[in-house]
Amino acid sequence: MADSKVNDILLFMSVAKTGNFTTAGRAFGLSRSTAGKAVARLENRYGARLLNRTTRAVSLTEAGQRLYAQGEAIQAAIAEADAQMDVADGTPKGTLRIAAPDALGRRMVLPVVKKFQTVWPDVRFEISFSDSVSRIVEDGFDLAIRVGVTTPDASLISRTLIMEKIVLCASPEYFTGRDVPQNIDQLSTHDLLQFSSVAKRQVWSLQDASSFLGNVSGRVSLRLDSAEGLREAALAGMGIALLPATLVKDELRAERLVQVLPNIDCGEVPIVAIYPHKRFLEPRVRRFIDALVADFSPCGANV
CATH class of the missing domain: 3.40.190.10 (Periplasmic binding protein-like II)
Structure with missing residues (x-):
């Protein structure tokens, strides 16, 4: 029957996604054996092996990849039907x-x-x-x-x-034995803490009183892929960070962090x-x- 065939396909997709028959079956409230039988029924129906099985891993065959793609369309159709019913109910x-x-x-x-x-x-x-x-x-x-x-x-x-204001900040301890920068150029002598991810590296573009917008060139002592990590590094006195104001407002208010170059426009994100x-x-x-x-x-x- 069509509905049992759909159930088998969904079980097969769960096995492929989890790489484990036991986990896949459990997600549907079924046993490992039932999940295995569902995949076997599909392989018999289509006359093709859908999964490569070893003692350590499960992977899709070429035929399995094609069926998995069709299964995603089935899942999307089910989700769309659910969405339409939710919209109707409101x-x-x-x-x-x-x-x-x-x-x-x-x-x-x-x-x-x-x-x-x-x-x-x-x-x-x-x-x-x-x-x-x-x-x-x-x-x-x-x-x-x-x-x-x-x-x-x-x-x-x-x-x-929302458009969020961003600010330069550092801990008071960071400036122990260091001069507080008075302009953008002086940032080049300081340790900068910047965001970096696989897709993007943060570039600081700041605007001074003359409305000149320029990129900051300084020594980046630390790059992190976490804004929370940058905030913690700034609190630890490791350098100057450029962060959304919302993330540091409590620390600025408590003076655990101080705003650097407060008259400089750091822009918004x-x-x-x-x-x-x-x-x-x-x-x-x-x-x-x-x-x-x-x-x-x-x-x-x-x-």
């Missing part, structure tokens, strides 16, 4: 999978999640805190929050949540929500994006 529910930078996610996104769930208790969240830019669609995320990313590919939609382009956007996604916009706004409106 009530946010189900699981919302979000990817967000570590520091910003903990400080700005989690409070919104807490308030959101008090209003919409039927929404569950799965959140990945990472500063790496995830493959949103391929990794199954409904929504990603990113800093400075404004041009996603054609399959994605970007919505700016957009904090954006990125989500897959869909004809029907699930209420849980749409409502949560609206909640982020409201909470990130200067007035900090409620959900």
Whole structure:
């Protein structure tokens, strides 16, 4: 029957994704033996081996890769049907999978999640805190929050949540025995802490009182792929960091960090929500994006 065939394909995809028959079966509330029989039925049906099996690993054959691709289309169709039903009902529910930078996610996104769930208790969240830019669609995320990313590919939609001011900062201890820089050029004699990832290396472009915009050339003593890591390094007195004001406002207020070159315009970066382009956007996604916009706004409106 068609429905059992679909179930077999979904089980096969789970085996391929997890690389383990036991884990794949458990995800469906089934045994390892049942998962193995599902794959065997498909191989008999199509007359082709779908998986290469060894004692240590499971991998897709060429035929398996083709079936897996078709299975993704089936999953997308099921998700689209669910989305249409959710849209018809209009009530946010189900699981919302979000990817967000570590520091910003903990400080700005989690409070919104807490308030959101008090209003919409039927929404569950799965959140990945990472500063790496995830493959949103391929990794199954409904929504990603990113800093400075404004041009996603054609399959994605970007919505700016807020333009965030960025500031230069360092710990008071860092300046023990060092001169505090009085202009942009003097930064070249200091230890700089910069963000760096596989896809992007941070470049500091600062604007002085004459409105001259220039890139800072200094000795970069440390590069990290985590804004939270840069904040911790600055607090430890390891150098000067350029970070979104939201991430360091408490430390600046408590004077654990001091603002460097406060009269220099360090610019702004957009904090954006990125989500897959869909004809029907699930209420849980749409409502949560609206909640982020409201909470990130200067007035900090409620959900």
